[in-house]
Amino acid sequence: MPSVQTERSEALAAAAGSAEKRAYVRSVFSQIAPRYDLLNHLLSLSIDKRWRRRAVAALRWDRDPSGVYVDLCAGTMDVANELARKPGFRGIVLGTDFAEPMLRAGREKIAARPVAPMVADAVELPLRTGTAAGAIVAFGARNLENLDAGLTEAFRVLRDGATFVILEFSMPRVPVVRSLYRLYFHYVLPALGRLVSRHPTAYRYLPASVDSFPNEEELARRMTRAGFVNVRVTRLSFGIAAIHAGERRDTGATR
Numbered sequence: 001m002p003s004v005q006t007e008r009s010e011a012l013a014a015a016a017g018s019a020e021k022r023a024y025v026r027s028v029f030s031q032i033a034p035r036y037d038l039l040n041h042l043l044s045l046s047i048d049k050r051w052r053r054r055a056v057a058a059l060r061w062d063r064d065p066s067g068v069y070v071d072l073c074a075g076t077m078d079v080a081n082e083l084a085r086k087p088g089f090r091g092i093v094l095g096t097d098f099a100e101p102m103l104r105a106g107r108e109k110i111a112a113r114p115v116a117p118m119v120a121d122a123v124e125l126p127l128r129t130g131t132a133a134g135a136i137v138a139f140g141a142r143n144l145e146n147l148d149a150g151l152t153e154a155f156r157v158l159r160d161g162a163t164f165v166i167l168e169f170s171m172p173r174v175p176v177v178r179s180l181y182r183l184y185f186h187y188v189l190p191a192l193g194r195l196v197s198r199h200p201t202a203y204r205y206l207p208a209s210v211d212s213f214p215n216e217e218e219l220a221r222r223m224t225r226a227g228f229v230n231v232r233v234t235r236l237s238f239g240i241a242a243i244h245a246g247e248r249r250d251t252g253a254t255r
């Protein structure tokens with residue numbers, strides 16, 4: 001049986017992007033899947049629901065309500081559900097994730113919705129180039145072993161003019177809010193998370209992965225480097241989370 005110290009080191013190494021990150025992330029989410037939704041809403045006091053609504057609005061799906069939309073790293077499909085339930089939405093949402101138990105845990109909420117769960121890696125989507133009317137990833141980008149490969153893959157599947165949205169944790173800038181938040185994120189959340197999820201490291205990995213994720217400016221730069229234009233950032237709840245949105249615009253030359 002691995003010691004607590006070994007488990008901690010595994011979580012921290014995974015957060016830092018070691019070669020084992022993909023396997024670690026997939027195994028953690030597969031294990032915590034049945035309690036993921038409960039923990040999400042509990043640990044964020046349900047603010048996460050509001051953040052997802054804002055992120056879906058940033059997708060500007062109303063420009064093409066009949067299109068194919070991709071929810072990357074969909075997990076239990078809260079985002080896919082949020083989009084599919086919108087009055088006027090007539091398209092389809094592909095809820096893609098590489099941890100099948102996460103998709104299974106969200107099955108009931110999308111039962112009567114135009115959502116198709118799909119087991120797929122975000123860096124290798126089984127979709128043709130230029131087919132999606134929009135793509136969104138909520139709290140998934142930080143988990144990718146290779147962020148740039150994920151951005152490039154999202155760009156590939158989008159069609160000209162389509163929007164890509166990233167909702168991810170960030171860091172408050174006001175020092176006192178930042179200190180309080182770090183206290184909660186690094187001490188209270190891992191303890192509560194461990195108790196409810198019964199997973200030894202999942203909720204230690206969460207703050208560590210946020211710490212090692214690019215800041216807002218850097219993420220915007222990386223999106224631009226992947227080909228997205230008009231990249232804009234919206235800070236949420238004192239900067240605890242942020243929405244990045246950008247567009248694919250073809251200039252004539254195909255990538």
Ligand SMILES: C[S@@+](CC[C@H](N)C(=O)[O-])C[C@H]1O[C@@H](n2cnc3c(N)ncnc32)[C@H](O)[C@@H]1O
Pocket residue numbers: 025026029030040072073074075076077078079096097098099102120121122123137138139140143144145
């Ligand atoms: C924190 S959860 C977010 C789930 C959901 N989007 C939400 O808003 O609650 C991260 C999800 O990303 C998935 N994931 C991480 N890396 C992935 C990859 N390379 N390909 C597909 N899914 C991935 C995990 O399996 C997990 O379900």
